[in-house]
Amino acid sequence: MQTAAQLWSCLFLYYSVCCCSGITEESNALNFVQRKALPRFAPLSTLSTAQSSRSKPWLMHKYIAVAHHKSGVYVMGQLWELIFFALGATTSDMGMWIQPCYPHTCYSPEAPIQIWVDMYSYDKAQEERVAAGANGMRVVGIVRDPVSMIVSAYCYHHRGKELDSILFFPAALLVVLGPKEGLKLVAEGMLPAVENMTSAFEQPSHDTFRLEYEKLTRSSDGFDQQMGEMMNFLFQDLITPAERSQVLNATKWADLHRHPPTDDHQNNQECEDEVRKYVPSLPADILSRYRSFQERLGYAAT
Ligand SMILES: *[C@@H]1O[C@H](CO)[C@@H](O)[C@H](O)[C@H]1NC(C)=O
Numbered sequence: 197m198q199t200a201a202q203l204w205s206c207l208f209l210y211y212s213v214c215c216c217s218g219i220t221e222e223s224n225a226l227n228f229v230q231r232k233a234l235p236r237f238a239p240l241s242t243l244s245t246a247q248s249s250r251s252k253p254w255l256m257h258k259y260i261a262v263a264h265h266k267s268g269v270y271v272m273g274q275l276w277e278l279i280f281f282a283l284g285a286t287t288s289d290m291g292m293w294i295q296p297c298y299p300h301t302c303y304s305p306e307a308p309i310q311i312w313v314d315m316y317s318y319d320k321a322q323e324e325r326v327a328a329g330a331n332g333m334r335v336v337g338i339v340r341d342p343v344s345m346i347v348s349a350y351c352y353h354h355r356g357k358e359l360d361s362i363l364f365f366p367a368a369l370l371v372v373l374g375p376k377e378g379l380k381l382v383a384e385g386m387l388p389a390v391e392n393m394t395s396a397f398e399q400p401s402h403d404t405f406r407l408e409y410e411k412l413t414r415s416s417d418g419f420d421q422q423m424g425e426m427m428n429f430l431f432q433d434l435i436t437p438a439e440r441s442q443v444l445n446a447t448k449w450a451d452l453h454r455h456p457p458t459d460d461h462q463n464n465q466e467c468e469d470e471v472r473k474y475v476p477s478l479p480a481d482i483l484s485r486y487r488s489f490q491e492r493l494g495y496a497a498t
């Protein structure tokens with residue numbers, strides 16, 4: 197539990213960092229797709245009226261995209277918007293929630309298509325399953341090697357990005373900390389989020405698709421294969437073959453190999469290679485937690 201004093205310091209830190217530096221935050225993005233300047237395309241404009249008047253999948257199921265800090269929040273959000281916009285959803289069909297709610301990050305909790313960041317766990321999944329009722333929910337969660345997540349978090353925040361994060365206290369310290377101390381700070385701070393991710397996705401479930409960050413980002417083939425499986429899971433026969441290919445085409449925009457990002461969201465590989473060397477020198481109790489997360493999720497201990 198945070199004390200009131202800690203909370204106030206966080207808030208103070210948050211406002212001072214946010215207002216002094218004017219940085220744009222990933223987590224404050226209102227629209228993942230627009231940020232990458234997608235060329236405008238008319239969703240389903242070529243499909244016949246008969247096809248487009250079919251009932252929309254989100255009137256049947258509740259659709260939830262799940263991500264945790266550094267598991268691929270940005271690509272997950274982008275994919276979700278690309279998929280549902282291609283099927284004719286509008287912004288009023290979509291909601292988003294990040295815990296805690298940074299400015300403009302939480303809206304439309306009742307919308308049928310949701311993006312949830314840092315707030316999903318095994319327990320939450322059970323609650324949602326009950327709440328979704330007979331038609332059920334369809335959850336896609338992006339999962340990444342927990343050790344890669346902390347390595348990535350250090351490199352990312354060390355570059356001065358998203359210093360309003362309350363996962364680490366104080367996040368601004370990461371800019372000055374070297375890899376040994378910095379990695380320890382992020383590893384401690386991210387424990388609850390990574391525990392949540394692990395608990396939610398270690399066991400398969402019929403209403404949940406585990407999107408593999410590593411396969412998604414390794415190559416365009418891996419990306420397409422993950423998208424094909426995800427489409428089968430999400431829609432089965434709720435969409436036509438024409439809609440399916442339209443959606444698959446739309447998702448390609450989020451493939452890093454086809455469309456390399458133009459912003460500086462990506463970390464530099466050298467930083468990650470270097471910081472990874474400090475993983476074995478994490479305090480033993482923390483390291484063993486991360487080894488256990490890796491094992492539960494089926495990753496090798498790297
Ligand atoms: C973990 O999940 C629970 C819901 O089961 C949530 O209340 C908690 O805030 C989550 N913590 C993080 C850091 O994701």
Ligand SMILES: *[C@@H]1O[C@H](CO)[C@@H](O)[C@H](O)[C@H]1NC(C)=O
Binds near residue numbers: 442445
């Ligand atoms: C595929 O998507 C791109 C936008 O990313 C669009 O310009 C193109 O027209 C689409 N092709 C088809 C066949 O729908």
